[in-house]
Amino acid sequence: MSTDTRADEAASATTDNEVGPDDGILAVESLRKEFGGLVAVDDLSFAVQEEEILGFIGPNGAGKSTTFNCVTGTYPPTDGTVWYKGEEVTGTPPHEMVKRGMARTFQSFAPLEDRSVLKNVALSMMDDKLVTMDGLLGEFHDEARAICERVGLGDRLYQTPAELPHAGMLRLELGRALGTDPDLLLVDEPFAGLSGPEVESVSDLLLELRDEGMTLVVVDHNMRGLLQLIDRAIVINFGSLLAEGSPDEITDNPEVQEAYLGGGLE
Amino acid sequence: MSDKSTSRLRLLLGQLNPLGLPLRQKIGVLGLAFLIALPLLVSLPVVGQFVVLILPASSWELGLYNVAAALFFAMFAMSWDAVSGYTGEISFGHGLFFAVGGYTSAMLNMGHGFSPWISVLGGVLLAAIAGVMIGVPALRIEGPYLSLVTLVAPLILLQVFIFMSDIFGGEQGLGNPENLVGLGFVSNYFLALGLFVAIFTLLWALTRSNTGSILTAIREDEDAVSAAGLSKAKFKIFAFVLSGAIGGLAGAAYVHTPVGSPTPSELMSVIVNVEVIIAAVLGGMGTIVGAAVGGLFVAMLPDYLNLVEFTVPVIGKSISSMSFFLFAIVTLFLLNIFPGGVLRWGIALGRRATGRDGGDEGMAADGGQSPEDAGTNPVAQTMERYQEYYDNMFGGDDE
Numbered sequence: 001m002s003t004d005t006r007a008d009e010a011a012s013a014t015t016d017n018e019v020g021p022d023d024g025i026l027a028v029e030s031l032r033k034e035f036g037g038l039v040a041v042d043d044l045s046f047a048v049q050e051e052e053i054l055g056f057i058g059p060n061g062a063g064k065s066t067t068f069n070c071v072t073g074t075y076p077p078t079d080g081t082v083w084y085k086g087e088e089v090t091g092t093p094p095h096e097m098v099k100r101g102m103a104r105t106f107q108s109f110a111p112l113e114d115r116s117v118l119k120n121v122a123l124s125m126m127d128d129k130l131v132t133m134d135g136l137l138g139e140f141h142d143e144a145r146a147i148c149e150r151v152g153l154g155d156r157l158y159q160t161p162a163e164l165p166h167a168g169m170l171r172l173e174l175g176r177a178l179g180t181d182p183d184l185l186l187v188d189e190p191f192a193g194l195s196g197p198e199v200e201s202v203s204d205l206l207l208e209l210r211d212e213g214m215t216l217v218v219v220d221h222n223m224r225g226l227l228q229l230i231d232r233a234i235v236i237n238f239g240s241l242l243a244e245g246s247p248d249e250i251t252d253n254p255e256v257q258e259a260y261l262g263g264g265l266e
Numbered sequence: 267m268s269d270k271s272t273s274r275l276r277l278l279l280g281q282l283n284p285l286g287l288p289l290r291q292k293i294g295v296l297g298l299a300f301l302i303a304l305p306l307l308v309s310l311p312v313v314g315q316f317v318v319l320i321l322p323a324s325s326w327e328l329g330l331y332n333v334a335a336a337l338f339f340a341m342f343a344m345s346w347d348a349v350s351g352y353t354g355e356i357s358f359g360h361g362l363f364f365a366v367g368g369y370t371s372a373m374l375n376m377g378h379g380f381s382p383w384i385s386v387l388g389g390v391l392l393a394a395i396a397g398v399m400i401g402v403p404a405l406r407i408e409g410p411y412l413s414l415v416t417l418v419a420p421l422i423l424l425q426v427f428i429f430m431s432d433i434f435g436g437e438q439g440l441g442n443p444e445n446l447v448g449l450g451f452v453s454n455y456f457l458a459l460g461l462f463v464a465i466f467t468l469l470w471a472l473t474r475s476n477t478g479s480i481l482t483a484i485r486e487d488e489d490a491v492s493a494a495g496l497s498k499a500k501f502k503i504f505a506f507v508l509s510g511a512i513g514g515l516a517g518a519a520y521v522h523t524p525v526g527s528p529t530p531s532e533l534m535s536v537i538v539n540v541e542v543i544i545a546a547v548l549g550g551m552g553t554i555v556g557a558a559v560g561g562l563f564v565a566m567l568p569d570y571l572n573l574v575e576f577t578v579p580v581i582g583k584s585i586s587s588m589s590f591f592l593f594a595i596v597t598l599f600l601l602n603i604f605p606g607g608v609l610r611w612g613i614a615l616g617r618r619a620t621g622r623d624g625g626d627e628g629m630a631a632d633g634g635q636s637p638e639d640a641g642t643n644p645v646a647q648t649m650e651r652y653q654e655y656y657d658n659m660f661g662g663d664d665e
Contacts, residue, residue: 093492093497094489094492094493095491095492095493095494095495095496095497095498096497098492098494098495099495103493103495104493106489106493110487110489110490110493111487111490112483112486112490113487114482114486114647115479115482115486119479122479123479123490123491123494123496124493124494124495126476126479126480126494126496127476128495128496128497128500129476129477130477130500130501130504131472131475131477132475132476132477133475134475134476135474135475135476135477135478135479136471136475176490176493176494177493179494180493180494180495
């Protein structure tokens, strides 16, 4: 009996919005992640188009981070398929995903506390090679310096992460992600704790990256600052898809308003 | 392209010019020059007598032997530093690699008649395989758990040596395999020094290249390494295999000299395992140079104490009879005074004294990180790492 209902569900899901490998640069089909008895992500399907900025929105605990941990290989998904650039990458380990051109920033900043901003960025530019002459002569640092300047840390190259203000930490996260030369960048909660002007300058940077051909997925639980930035949004709640569409369609959607209890949409 | 390689070459040559080196490296080059000149100096008429006075023995012949033994011990310490000092996975049983290298080579030479030069290679190979055997589990078992594994592994090997003593000689070891360069004081000294310089150069270059940055990044935060598109598994296994092979090389060469022989007490006793760690931490964990200097110091300090003919009045014991006890006390003090290692302390002191901030690898002059900053030295980083594992062990959350 239970197998029947599951089969039915699966059938309805696939008829509703079947996602295939060529539906976008990143395509996720029926992704499911369970922790013990808890279903964190419940048969979620979506696709990300090349050179778009997609907002990935949901209240706290909706499963946003878990989804991206499954996509980037941090956790193996319980079920479902992930395609990146048309290739199946389900369960590929994180460093392989980075090499394939998918980078991410962390919501809880994870810089290397023992080295300077410049060296943090330089690390992500290094080749995955065991024996190399690179770095012996310090020639790496020119490119790393350019990235630091790009993300607005040009005057803090030799400071340690502990000396950076909150916005600086976020910029460092972006710098470290950009150091891996990604085609798709997952940005986790970029605007949390930023002031108005800071939100604007980070948004400008993300728009600039998109104009250069990068695809961006911006994850956030509130929509402040996000709606001006994104082309399209996906809203999830309790691990499954709630709404999908342009920023206007999302804000007008009654279910989305319900999920946010009428708040957080201003 | 050729333009680029020319400029690389010029950069490299520029870095090798001894006059352009930072002060600390000048001191290092001088120290090395002294070690190379040592056998010549002792044969000079007047200078020789002074040099013998500073050697850790009563005659120059024994002095050279003792320094050679210390050089081997410094190689052991460097091999430990390459994996534990850099990745933060502390090995409490590095003697495993020295013993596998030493015993393999001795047995190939004595049992199968291979030339010691060939059998040493066999020792290196098997020690590298031992590195894989510790390195692969290290991907799943980490921190304190891995330390337990490394602690137990040599104990198991020792028990095998004891219950199969017809093959391995038990506690007595394997006697005397053929020497690589005979019994000469000078030739064995240069054998040890040559190997020391070769291992030092290899590890120094490797740890100063990007590989070193990646290994220390593993020590600081493994997730950050993955996020940079680098395979932490690959680098960890590499560190263990490299360390095992180098420890095995040092162990194998050591048993083929008059200063060492394949016995458990010389290669894999608990004291050896602990002394290697003390040497590297005392000198400066995660620097290679510190392990080299610390290794020489730890190996020679008891030799110096043995020379002291002074009897402590109240307890009626001579200094030389308590040399190991005193060594442990001195070490304990030094570890307390220089938690980041003597090398880091010395560099910081030198920078303050010369008013330099250490060139391009230094930090900003204001508010910059000083090398002995708490929380950023490798010992503190490793402690933090272990703390994390303990927290998780008792049900701490994953954040």
